[in-house]
Amino acid sequence: xxxARDVRxxxxxxxxxxxxxxxxxxxxxxCICGSDLWPYNGQDFRGYPLPMGHEAIGVVEAVGSEVRTLxxxxxxxxxxxxxxxxxxxxxxxxHTSCRQGGFFGSLDVGGAQAEALRVPQADGTxxxxxxxxxxALMPSLLTLSDVMGTGHHAAxxxxxxxxxxxxxxxxxxxxxxxxxAAKRLGAERIILLGRHADRIALAREFxxxxxxxxxxxxxxxxxxxxxxxxxxxxxxxxxGTDQAVATAVGLARPGGAVGRVGVPHYDTIPSSLPxxxxxxxxxxxxxxxxxxxxxxxxxxxxxxxxxxxxxxRAVDLSGVPEGYRAMNDRDxxxxxVRP
Amino acid sequence: xxxARDVRxxxxxxxxxxxxxxxxxxxxxxCICGSDLWPYNGQDFRGYPLPMGHEAIGVVEAVGSEVRTLxxxxxxxxxxxxxxxxxxxxxxxxHTSCRQGGFFGSLDVGGAQAEALRVPQADGTxxxxxxxxxxALMPSLLTLSDVMGTGHHAAxxxxxxxxxxxxxxxxxxxxxxxxxAAKRLGAERIILLGRHADRIALAREFxxxxxxxxxxxxxxxxxxxxxxxxxxxxxxxxxGTDQAVATAVGLARPGGAVGRVGVPHYDTIPSSLPxxxxxxxxxxxxxxxxxxxxxxxxxxxxxxxxxxxxxxRAVDLSGVPEGYRAMNDRDxxxxxVRP
Numbered sequence: 001x002x003x004a005r006d007v008r009x010x011x012x013x014x015x016x017x018x019x020x021x022x023x024x025x026x027x028x029x030x031c032i033c034g035s036d037l038w039p040y041n042g043q044d045f046r047g048y049p050l051p052m053g054h055e056a057i058g059v060v061e062a063v064g065s066e067v068r069t070l071x072x073x074x075x076x077x078x079x080x081x082x083x084x085x086x087x088x089x090x091x092x093x094x095h096t097s098c099r100q101g102g103f104f105g106s107l108d109v110g111g112a113q114a115e116a117l118r119v120p121q122a123d124g125t126x127x128x129x130x131x132x133x134x135x136a137l138m139p140s141l142l143t144l145s146d147v148m149g150t151g152h153h154a155a156x157x158x159x160x161x162x163x164x165x166x167x168x169x170x171x172x173x174x175x176x177x178x179x180x181a182a183k184r185l186g187a188e189r190i191i192l193l194g195r196h197a198d199r200i201a202l203a204r205e206f207x208x209x210x211x212x213x214x215x216x217x218x219x220x221x222x223x224x225x226x227x228x229x230x231x232x233x234x235x236x237x238x239x240g241t242d243q244a245v246a247t248a249v250g251l252a253r254p255g256g257a258v259g260r261v262g263v264p265h266y267d268t269i270p271s272s273l274p275x276x277x278x279x280x281x282x283x284x285x286x287x288x289x290x291x292x293x294x295x296x297x298x299x300x301x302x303x304x305x306x307x308x309x310x311x312x313r314a315v316d317l318s319g320v321p322e323g324y325r326a327m328n329d330r331d332x333x334x335x336x337v338r339p
Numbered sequence: 340x341x342x343a344r345d346v347r348x349x350x351x352x353x354x355x356x357x358x359x360x361x362x363x364x365x366x367x368x369x370c371i372c373g374s375d376l377w378p379y380n381g382q383d384f385r386g387y388p389l390p391m392g393h394e395a396i397g398v399v400e401a402v403g404s405e406v407r408t409l410x411x412x413x414x415x416x417x418x419x420x421x422x423x424x425x426x427x428x429x430x431x432x433x434h435t436s437c438r439q440g441g442f443f444g445s446l447d448v449g450g451a452q453a454e455a456l457r458v459p460q461a462d463g464t465x466x467x468x469x470x471x472x473x474x475a476l477m478p479s480l481l482t483l484s485d486v487m488g489t490g491h492h493a494a495x496x497x498x499x500x501x502x503x504x505x506x507x508x509x510x511x512x513x514x515x516x517x518x519x520a521a522k523r524l525g526a527e528r529i530i531l532l533g534r535h536a537d538r539i540a541l542a543r544e545f546x547x548x549x550x551x552x553x554x555x556x557x558x559x560x561x562x563x564x565x566x567x568x569x570x571x572x573x574x575x576x577x578x579g580t581d582q583a584v585a586t587a588v589g590l591a592r593p594g595g596a597v598g599r600v601g602v603p604h605y606d607t608i609p610s611s612l613p614x615x616x617x618x619x620x621x622x623x624x625x626x627x628x629x630x631x632x633x634x635x636x637x638x639x640x641x642x643x644x645x646x647x648x649x650x651x652r653a654v655d656l657s658g659v660p661e662g663y664r665a666m667n668d669r670d671x672x673x674x675x676v677r678p
Contacts, residue, residue, distance in 0.1 A: 088569070089593055094618060097593030157620070230427070254428055254436030257622075264615050268607035276603050279433060281496070281622030283596075285615045 424463025478647025
């Protein structure tokens with residue numbers, strides 16, 4: 001991406017092993033992410049040009065001399081952040097704070113909307129899947145690289161669970177996966193805040209019990225009506241604007257929790273005083289999706305959750321610019337890339 | 340309090356039973372609170388005049404017709420908020436969000452820096468103590484009405500515990516009680532951010548292992564030095580300024596938690612982006628001290644904790660204005676009032 005709205009497919013030097021801990025993967029599936037739309041719209045804190053893409057499934061083509069757990073031919077899912085799997089934070093399950101870690105989609109590491117990609121810290125980063133590269137479950141497995149794990153993180157931080165109500169702010173792929181996650185964790189009532197008919201329909205199939213299409217104070221009023229004036233225990237904030245966070249705090253029941261996973265495009269968390277007097281907790285951040293694959297994979301393999309249904313369009317590399325346009329115009333929920 | 344710095348002792352109509360659920364207490368001990376210094380300095384969101392005082396121990400003089408668990412002569416501790424003890428939030432241990440609750444120190448309810456006080460929702464609010472009104476443990480028992488419970492709340496929300504490091508921002512009475520609470524919950528290393536020699540000395544006796552007297556970025560640097568560049572797991576924010584909260588987020592280790600109990604004198608929580616990328620949780624609010632009395636009372640009764648040591652001055656009612664001055668000038672840590 002060379003500038004806002006300027007997405008080009010370019011031939012670059014082949015990716016290859018640089019460090020002994022690297023793997024080289026041939027990308028078989030990648031995605032366009034809602035967070036890719038921030039630089040697409042010129043609203044990003046990094047500069048251009050940006051190699052794009054941080055979600056992938058691929059086949060290992062080569063490994064560095066120190067890679068122990070992977071071999072050529074392995075089908076792997078790649079979390080959006082790389083991590084060594086051995087530091088204190090990785091041991092605590094917070095792989096996105098790995099002391100040797102980082103994020104894909106940078107000039108240094110490259111992006112996954114490509115034919116091939118160098119994966120640092122391959123042993124810690126990649127998760128070998130028990131399927132072939134064209135398995136029917138590929139769309140759902142691909143969501144384990146980001147959106148399903150991110151929705152799950154929002155639900156975990158928001159303490160979704162049995163006997164509790166949840167609200168999910170945002171009907172993008174992460175919000176929809178947040179609905180799946182809240183339901184999977186046992187939330188009894190799940191209110192989606194969204195306004196696109198196709199996404200709302202999918203959210204209902206995923207387990208949303210109520211839909212609120214208002215925004216801001218009006219949305220808070222509607223949720224208060226639905227919850228008998230109490231608010232919800234768990235708020236999954238899957239947008240990343242200041243309005244969304246203010247709404248999240250407004251929706252929360254006293255003692256409730258907000259899990260924010262939308263990359264913040266705001267400097268401060270608003271509604272500090274209401275959050276204080278309600279004893280509302282605001283947490284979240286980049287999801288440690290690497291840690292969550294262990295939890296989520298069995299449910300995907302056995303068909304109990306189908307997060308791959310968020311993909312409603314697939315493109316090859318040449319179709320990536322059109323994919324950005326479609327997601328940005330809300331013509332597509334989430335676009336799969338098949339290089 | 341009629342205006343900033345304008346504290347007067349006035350004769351007002353006698354307090355009495357208004358509602359069938361009220362009790363009338365003769366105040367035997369009250370306090371001046373750090374939070375009382377906000378209106379004393381003209382920095383408060385309420386108007387003047389303000390009846391002052393929200394912490395007390397007293398003797399029940401009369402009860403309304405529906406009061407079941409208290410009788411004349413009971414020695415009781417009064418949490419800074421009243422609560423019915425029966426609503427959903429009280430059952431969840433969040434008495435400060437009681438649906439029939441409220442806060443002392445208002446024109447409606449009156450203040451505890453007084454000879455007597457009407458206590459709404461007496462059954463839910465007051466906690467009968469197993470001691471006489473002049474027991475030697477009175478100072479420590481009195482802290483259960485606010486500062487010890489509030490420091491404990493900060494520690495609970497910040498998830499202080501075994502194997503974890505804690506930082507306490509603020510060396511006022513709440514911060515000092517926060518040190519006691521972090522130690523009581525098992526924190527291994529407790530770093531106090533404070534700059535007053537007398538308070539630091541007391542904090543060390545309470546369990547602080549390190550003291551940082553810098554502020555802002557310099558304080559963050561010092562704590563990073565102490566913790567090997569990691570930051571602390573638990574931050575107890577006991578001040579309530581935007582700088583203190585920004586520092587709190589800065590001190591937190593990735594995945595850490597900030598418990599904020601200083602009444603916020605800021606509109607937004609700063610450092611949103613660092614908090615996000617570190618997956619730091621910010622929580623807290625008015626402490627449900629009524630719920631915590633059950634936990635803390637045995638430790639006070641058996642002398643395992645001595646939070647009453649935060650009182651370094653006692654005054655009668657006529658000495659209250661001088662008590663405010665002394666606390667505001669940091670000549671006193673916390674002032675006890677004996678009407």
